[in-house]
Amino acid sequence: MDLEELQQIIHLLKEEDLTEITVWNADKRITVRRDGSVRLSSPGGELALHGVEAEESDSVDVITAPLLGTFYSRPSPEDGPFVTEGDEVSPEDTVCIIDAMKVMNEIKAESSARIKKVLVEDGDPVQYGQPLFVLERT
Amino acid sequence: MTFHKVLIANRGEIALRVLEACRELSIDTVAVFSQADEHMPYLNLAGERLCIGPADPAKSYLSIPAIISAAELSGAEAIHPGYGFLAENPDFVEVCEDHGLIFVGPPREVMSLLGNKLAAREAVATAGVPILPGEAVHEDEDVAEVGERIGYPLLVKATYGGGGRGMRLVPDPDALESAVLAARAEAKSACGNGSLYLERAVESPRHIEVQILADAQGNVVHFGERECSVQRRHQKLIEESPASHLDDATRSALHASAISAASAVGYRNAGTVEFVLDSNDQFYFIEMNARIQVEHSVSEVVSGVNLVKEQIRIASGDELRFTQEEIVIRGHALECRINAEDPMHGFLPSAGRVTIDELPNGFGIRLDTHLYNGMEVVPYYDSLLAKVISWGEDREEACIRMYTALERFRVRGIKTTRSFAQEIVSHPSFRHERITTDFLSNFAAD
Numbered sequence: 001m002d003l004e005e006l007q008q009i010i011h012l013l014k015e016e017d018l019t020e021i022t023v024w025n026a027d028k029r030i031t032v033r034r035d036g037s038v039r040l041s042s043p044g045g046e047l048a049l050h051g052v053e054a055e056e057s058d059s060v061d062v063i064t065a066p067l068l069g070t071f072y073s074r075p076s077p078e079d080g081p082f083v084t085e086g087d088e089v090s091p092e093d094t095v096c097i098i099d100a101m102k103v104m105n106e107i108k109a110e111s112s113a114r115i116k117k118v119l120v121e122d123g124d125p126v127q128y129g130q131p132l133f134v135l136e137r138t
Numbered sequence: 139m140t141f142h143k144v145l146i147a148n149r150g151e152i153a154l155r156v157l158e159a160c161r162e163l164s165i166d167t168v169a170v171f172s173q174a175d176e177h178m179p180y181l182n183l184a185g186e187r188l189c190i191g192p193a194d195p196a197k198s199y200l201s202i203p204a205i206i207s208a209a210e211l212s213g214a215e216a217i218h219p220g221y222g223f224l225a226e227n228p229d230f231v232e233v234c235e236d237h238g239l240i241f242v243g244p245p246r247e248v249m250s251l252l253g254n255k256l257a258a259r260e261a262v263a264t265a266g267v268p269i270l271p272g273e274a275v276h277e278d279e280d281v282a283e284v285g286e287r288i289g290y291p292l293l294v295k296a297t298y299g300g301g302g303r304g305m306r307l308v309p310d311p312d313a314l315e316s317a318v319l320a321a322r323a324e325a326k327s328a329c330g331n332g333s334l335y336l337e338r339a340v341e342s343p344r345h346i347e348v349q350i351l352a353d354a355q356g357n358v359v360h361f362g363e364r365e366c367s368v369q370r371r372h373q374k375l376i377e378e379s380p381a382s383h384l385d386d387a388t389r390s391a392l393h394a395s396a397i398s399a400a401s402a403v404g405y406r407n408a409g410t411v412e413f414v415l416d417s418n419d420q421f422y423f424i425e426m427n428a429r430i431q432v433e434h435s436v437s438e439v440v441s442g443v444n445l446v447k448e449q450i451r452i453a454s455g456d457e458l459r460f461t462q463e464e465i466v467i468r469g470h471a472l473e474c475r476i477n478a479e480d481p482m483h484g485f486l487p488s489a490g491r492v493t494i495d496e497l498p499n500g501f502g503i504r505l506d507t508h509l510y511n512g513m514e515v516v517p518y519y520d521s522l523l524a525k526v527i528s529w530g531e532d533r534e535e536a537c538i539r540m541y542t543a544l545e546r547f548r549v550r551g552i553k554t555t556r557s558f559a560q561e562i563v564s565h566p567s568f569r570h571e572r573i574t575t576d577f578l579s580n581f582a583a584d
Contacts, residue, residue, distance in 0.1 A: 020142070022166065022185070031166075068190050069207045100207040101237075125211040127189040128204070129173055 006030070061113060061135040065126040069100035073122040081122070087115045088138060095133060098126065113137050141165050141216050141454050143185070144242070145209045148220030149199060150508045151525065152430075154180040156218045159446040168212040170205060172198035174516045180508055186212050193518045199223045202230055209239050216240040216453055218446075222520060225429040226300075228253060242453040244406050244428050251403055252428045256297050256335045258403065262423050265402035267395045270414075270422045272337035275318060281336075285314045288336045294318055296325035297333035300425070302372025304328060307339060340422065342574040343414035345369065346381050347427075348396030349437040351448055352405045353458045360393045361437040361445070362467045367573045368562060370485065375555065375578070376562060377433035378472045379440050382533055383572040388419050399426060408434070408449045432475065432522065435506055439471040439529045470533040472540045474563070476507075477521040480553035488553035489517045495550060498543035502529040502536075505543075515552050523554060537563050 009032050013021050022031045065071070073081040073096055083095050089109040098105045113135035120132055145168040146156045153169060157180060160167045169184035174193035181187045188208045191198030198204065200223055209217055217239055219225040231246040243249070252258045256274055263269045274297065275284045285292060285308070294317050296304030304325030306317040318334060326332040349361040365381035366374045380389070396411035403426065410427040434445050443465065451459070479485040494511045507524035515523070526543050530536030544560040562568050565581065 067207075068188060068204050068211070070211065101203045101210075101233075103203065127208075128191045128198075129189050 006032075060116070061111065061137060062131045063095060063107070063109070063133040063135060065098060065128060065130045065132055066107065067098055067100050067105060068127045069098040069105070069125075071120050071122070071124045071126045071132065072097040072099060072104075073118070073120075083115050083118070083133075085115055085118055089113055089115060089135075107132075109135075111135065111137065141240070141450065143168060143212065143214045144216045144218055144450065145170065145205070145212065145214035146184070146218050146220065147199065147205045148218070148223055148225075149175050149178070149519065150522065151506045152220035152432075154183070154508050155446050155506065156220060156450075157183045159444060159450060162444075163447060163450060165450070168208065168214050170199075170208050172518075174518055177513075178508060179510050188212065193516065195223065195518060202233055205230075206233055206237055206239070210237065214239070216242055216450075218242040218450065219429070221429050221431060226253065226427075240453055242407065242449050244409065245404075248404055248406065249428045252426050253298055255295060255299065255425050256333075258426055259423065261403050262399040262426070265398040267399045267402070267423045268421065270338040270340070270424075272335055274333070274335045277322075277332070281314055281318050282311060284336055285311055288338050291339040291341060293337045293339045294321040295335055295337055296321065296329050296331075297335055298329040298331045299325060300329075300427075304334070305372065337424075340414045340416045342576045343367075343416060344381075344419075344572070344574050345374075345412070346384075346392060346415055346421070347410045347412040348392055349434060349445070350396055350400045350405070350409050350411060351445065351452065351458060352400050352407065352409070353452050354406055354455055355457045356401075357458045358397050358400045358405070359458060359460065359462045359465055360396050361441045361443065361465060363389065363392055364433055364436055365573070366433060367575050368568070368577055369575050370578050374433060374475070376472065376474050376559060377436050378470065378533070378536070379436040380467060380470065384419065388415075388421065392421055395421070395423065399423060407452050408445055410434075432525065433473055435504065435525055435527050436471040436473045439504060439527055440467045440469060441465055442468070469529055469531050470536045471527060471529045472533075472536045472563070473525055473527045474540060474544060474559040475522055475555070476524040476526060476547060476559065477555045478515045478523050478552050479521050479555055481555055481558040482553075485555070487517060487521045489515050490552045491515075492523075492552055493550040495548040496546050497548075498526060498546040502539050503527070503543050504529070509549070523549075523552075526559075534569075537569060 009021055020033045090112055091110050093109045094106045095109050096107050116136045117134040143166040144160050146153050157167055166185040169181050169187045170190045172191055172193050190204040190208055224230040228246050228250040231241045234241040259269045271288050275281055291309045294306040304321045306321045308314050308317045322332045345366045346363050348363050352358040363381050364377050364379045366377045368376040399411045408430045410431050412424045413421040414424055415421045438445055478488045480488050492513045504527040509524055528536045528540035530539055540563050547556050
């Protein structure tokens with residue numbers, strides 16, 4: 001889909017006084033809403049697993065989401081994050097919270113390691129099995 | 139009101155059916171899946187897809203928090219439960235209601251009432267629907283006395299059961315006590331509740347059920363009856379509509395009783411009223427299923443109505459779009475369930491990678507399946523692989539068409555019930571006689 005087609009859709013939305021238009025074909029899906037947002041997604045879905053580049057090393061590990069929910073990097077909006085890149089963690093340390101049906105599930109590091117990369121942002125929706133942190137074993 | 143987005147809380151062929159229905163209604167969809175199902179091609183038809191858990195159904199398709207969170211994260215307004223999994227769980231309906239989500243199915247109170255088989259019997263009996271003698275049997279009670287009041291043979295049934303779980307046939311008083319003990323243990327583990335009741339058994343019954351749709355405005359219509367007497371251990375293998383060897387007066391009385399039963403309990407959405415018929419075709423209500431059933435497809439084929447779409451319309455508050463007179467049953471339909479099971483070895487589930495050589499298609503054939511070439515059949519879920527549905531101008535044509543379709547259902551890598559179904563539809567008794575639920579045990583003895 002090119003810019004011209006997108007403009008046509010937006011024009012149509014206004015002209016016909018619609019609130020939402022979804023157009024899809026084999027490899028793309030675009031939703032245009034009157035609140036101004038445009039969503040683009042592949043058939044893999046908006047929340048498709050973010051691929052983690054495979055690293056040929058036994059010392060690299062990944063913490064994946066043990067349940068679907070909303071990812072919180074901090075205990076409350078006023079606090080700082082549980083962990084940041086470069087931090088060393090012990091198995092019992094909480095690395096994030098996943099909120100499912102208003103139950104705040106604390107996710108533990110489960111191993112002694114260094115946080116190499118944080119893959120999601122505070123408030124992001126995450127699905128089961130989605131990689132959250134890349135760890136480097138210490 | 140119409141929905142903008144519906145979440146489908148199921149897998150396999152029924153998830154695919156709901157996805158197709160939503161597309162036809164211009165409703166956006168959210169498909170949820172377990173890790174074992176991540177390669178299912180039907181997921182590509184969904185607007186969004188969310189992995190809700192591992193292969194274990196208790197942690198995915200049965201996980202209420204995972205499904206509710208998925209609905210909230212994706213902004214779905216309604217949840218279609220399909221059949222099985224959470225489809226008849228009143229607690230799930232309650233959580234949906236608490237979270238402002240519309241459950242595509244009956245209201246919670248109605249589902250709770252129908253989940254209690256004894257209470258359901260009493261509720262429909264007040265509306266004049268015939269029931270068999272039956273009463274509860276409590277743990278501290280003299281079971282022999284209750285058995286005497288009911289009469290033999292009788293069935294021990296789980297009050298919160300279904301699908302034959304916690305059920306025992308008792309031919310005479312001597313066998314009652316041990317049957318009650320065994321049934322209570324089974325009911326406790328399978329249904330989480332050991333409550334039982336005794337019900338007079340009909341010997342060699344026919345199993346006939348009536349498909350209904352009810353809207354929130356109080357209208358109830360039926361889509362004729364389905365004969366489901368070809369069963370193996372209370373699991374239906376072949377269903378058809380209409381039932382043959384049934385006189386018109388009985389047929390009409392069955393339909394009227396189904397409407398009365400649904401109205402008596404305040405039913406809403408798609409449901410099935412199940413009856414047993416004795417050797418004189420006297421019928422008795424046994425239970426009402428508060429969901430769309432696997433075999434709904436035969437009713438769709440003879441009526442031309444897409445029941446899954448109507449379910450969604452009803453859930454969104456729409457009034458039924460047709461009166462009873464406008465529903466016309468035309469021709470005859472058969473459905474054979476193709477399960478990944480080995481009929482030669484006690485119908486043991488069969489797992490493995492499927493290679494498809496040929497699948498049936500063509501005039502009067504409908505194939506409802508999530509099957510694809512290279513699909514891995516996993517042991518975690520129901521063994522239903524496909525539903526082959528044939529339509530004919532009459533039963534004879536539907537049977538021949540089914541036979542050909544089954545011949546063309548050729549897959550490798552797993553055992554299936556295909557040739558077993560083929561033997562049944564070509565059997566002279568099946569083709570010409572009045573079939574009862576004993577048919578398969580007699581058939582196997584041949």
